[in-house]
Amino acid sequence: MSILEVLAIIVPSTLLTAAPLIFTALGGVFSERSGVVNIGLEGLMSVGAFTAAIATLFLEHAGFGNASPWIAILIAAVAGAIFSLIHAVVSITFRADQTVSGVALNFLAAGLTIFLVKLIYNGNGQTPYIAHNINKISVPVLSNIPIIGPIFFQQVTYTSYLAIFVSFVVWYIIFKTSFGLRLRSVGEHPAAADTLGINVTRMRYIGVMLSGFFGGIGGAVYLVTITANYNVSTIAGQGFLALAAMVFGKWHPIGAMGASLFFGFAQALSITSQQIPYIDRLPSVVMMVAPYVLTLIVLTGFVGRAEPPKADGIPYIKGQR
């Protein structure tokens, strides 16, 4: 197998697995930049995936055809944002420990989605398969470019390009707009922001709900491009992987995207390694655990220190320093 052929297998697979991670990790960036730790990303993805499954099935039935999964992604985003409100209320307004709240959010999402699936499908623990996936396609024109075409523009889904594009949009929002400046100030020094008339609570609510919005998209994309139905093991660790990507990317949108691509690459390798010379001799487990081990290494600071926003995880109480 030539290098090109290997790349033509691995790169599209990387892009496919990375897209949900990118969206979700971007959500994490919003939340944590505003000062709210969100380990509930897993749960937000579950809600997104569940909503996408139900919505797609419904839309297909209503005759929306190929547009169904795309509309479903939007609906899932809204559902994720609404669901994340629980985390916002509990951890911002009620000042609960943000980690505790995140754990509970994951629990609730796992329980609630399957409960609802069983309720809707008469005790059956999984949804039917959706008929209209977002399919892998070859991008017209671009896919014909020699070398680059087969690697980057064949056998991919549009959602992957969208994810990468959105990363840059998020970067722009966080670092180039007044909204972003305020969001970051609330995550770094909420008391300072407060004295300048920035509503800390409101900004944090927005941060958390954006994480729900993007987490919902992440889960939905995972469903409409990869699994096509929702059951108890649909989202099994994707959210935590996205969390790792956010940390690995040092709480930076572009970093989170890069880390997601890298984790996608590791997953792609672990799935396709059997077809690839040399790598097939490595135990598959090496590729499976690589993202987590590497994140740990990054956190130790050997590869440049990863520092979270200063007020990340600390409830803001007026009049306390």
Next chain:
Amino acid sequence: MSKMLSKIQWMKLLVPIVSVVLGLLCGAIIMVAAGYNPLLAYGSIVQSIFLQPYYTGETIRAMIPLVLSGLAVAFAFRTGLFNIGVEGQLLVGWFASVAAAIVFEGLPKVILLPLCIIAGGAAGGIWGFLPGFLKARFKVHEVISTIMMNYIALYTTSYLIKNFLYTEGERTPTIPSAASLASPTLANLTQGSRLHWGFIVAILAAVAMWFILWKTTRGYELRAVGFSPDASKYAGMNVSRNIILSMTISGIFAGLSGAMEGLGTYQYMMINSTFTGIGFNGIAVALLGLNTPVGVILAGALFAGLQTGGLTMQSVAGVPVELIQIVIALIIFFVGSSYVIKWALLRFSMRGHKN
């Protein structure tokens, strides 16, 4: 003033009770909304675990790993650390205990059984030691590192089983009876439940936690570091060592929790594609039990009862068993929001005074 203080003390105990009541209430509302009968559902849970010996036995059986996981989380909490890695520590503990049992097959029970339990605890301890070390040495936040360790444990144990201890049914072979905690006596007593001697381990662990934390100088240090690492450092304590020690002990409890599943409940280990959930439930148990040994046992009993009874609920009232998970999640939310509950209780009791 002192009256106010005692009121706050009293309220601390009230928060978990209120949380459980609110959680169950919300569960009931969900059931009504979904068209189920909550009285029938909750009734079936109570009836099964109190009146049917099999379910009583299964409840106590389910308590064992829950209590140990709860102790693991609570112990770390007391030292100011949030161990989300119980799940992973449990898996490696489970694996190590089963592997030890199979590798050392043939040893007499007096040696093999303790050896396997120790192997489980030790593996969990190592899995806890690592995040502790990373925190002490590199200031890596334990929440993130233990989550990473969970996945490393999940994939590694699956890989090891698949490649070294595989037998039909996606699992390891059954352990020799010399390593087993299972007891025909207990099983007979409870009409064939999987209740095993592990409950003694759980009780001993709870006593150990209480003794270490509140009766020893080491525990004094651990608690001091938990409340205020800075003041502890200024008083001449070695903060890093205490962080590592705390995570290690916490990991040992979690590893034992896994060993109980391996040596007691299942007698083998399956290839897990996802987590057992016991470790995450341990967080709920610890929170609800206010991070005290007695509280953890009580909370463990409650959640074990709900989970075991949940199966009856599904068959009797037709309510999907996931409702239990929803209720547990809501209870965590409520306990976590104790600030608001306390505030509400204070308002409530003050109004009571005025009237």
Next chain:
Amino acid sequence: MPYAIEMKHIRKEFPGIIANDDINLQVEEGEIHALFGENGAGKSTLMNVLFGLYQPDEGEIYVHGKKVRIADPNDANRLGIGMVHQHFMLVEKFTVAENIILGREPTIHGRLDMTKAVKIVSDLSEKYGLDVDPMKKVEDITVGMQQRVEILKTLYRGSDILIFDEPTAVLTPLEIKELIDIMKRLVKEGKSIILITHKLKEIFEACDRCTVIRRGKIIGTIGIGETNPSDLADMMVGRKVNVRINNAPYEPKEKVLEIRDLTVLDSRKVKAVNQLNLTVHGGEIMGIAGVDGNGQTELVEAIAGLRKVKEGAIEINGNDVTNHKTRKIIEAGLGYIPEDRQKHGLVLDFSIGENMVLQTYYKKPYAFAGVLNNKVISKKAKQLIHEYDVRTPGEKTLARSLSGGNQQKVIVAREVDRSPQLLVAAQPTRGLDIGAIEFIHGKLLEEKEKGKAVLLVSFELDEILHLSDRIAVIFEGRIIDIVNPKETNENELGLLMAGRKKEEAQA
């Protein structure tokens, strides 16, 4: 002409304490008005009410003669009220310009217009003579510049009434002089200023009028021309202050602490203590005078084994303890009253009893074979609570629920009771009321009389002058002179603290 600010009958209550009680305050247009009072008198609470961070329980506020309601800092900003906070409210990772425009950013279609922001900041800084570098990150600039950024934040918002909350605590004498010049310039430009302070000197140098506040109540407002420092001090405290003065004979004994050529790095790896030499004998109080940030913290931390010594040696009682573990140094005879009592001195969520044995819990009789003896610990705690007059329901009470003064008494009791040869006291009276200050001063003097060595670090010159047998002046990590308190004065010390050698100071 109406007052710039008029506050009428302000009352603000917190659980268990009335912070402001029927307060009336009038600030005239174009004046520098001092709000003068002890720590905890209620000055900051009153200003937080004015700035919209707290809501008063009762009372009215008038700004330029118009009755207003100030619900949050936004309202205050709109009314032209700006605050320069004691603990700077700056986002360290942001640039100077970003900090200044935050909350009121110049934008083009939602995009931050940083070019314009930098221009605005430069213009403002030029207009008011406040030198800052707009592109630098706040974490990389000096404390003095950070304060100028705080001032610019208020000016950028068009404030014409500026509140300065204890602005000089972190400044060098020279910077203080500059700040006072800046304030006077601001007043000339038509601003009105409220200066919160507990330092008499500043009031007489900068202010036009002064309102004295004590225990949440207004004592009176007085023109600076009509009063003198000692009268004002009496007004603040409400009685003749019983200043404890070190008048026990100075009879130094053997060396207890010896520091040779000590170099210590601070957290940013800059030499904070630089080739420092110092000897403290038994039976003396050695005062360390200096402006905050000249290496005091690092010096003390190095002595206690909390910070690594880069070069040099520290000896206690003739034993080399350089870079030893804190516990070993404590066992070698160190007692330590740390600067931040809540963070470093106490485990706030431990009971008083548990706090009393924070360094000795593992020793007999408090423990045996690794098991605590809680009965003995309780007994000891009860005894110390009684001896040191700690006001508390009992030894089981959490340290968190004690007042600042009583918390400090717990620390002093614990440290002194261990009878260490060397007692290091860093800012032992900061933020305490007069009663507690007198108590602590008395204890330090007692230790001296017992023949112990006391190293006193303080930013309060009065405290240093009254208590010390010798005064070592620290500047940029070195002891630049050691003076006899009886032969010096605040002026000379001030100059030394600014880094001028004695010869220059006298010239």
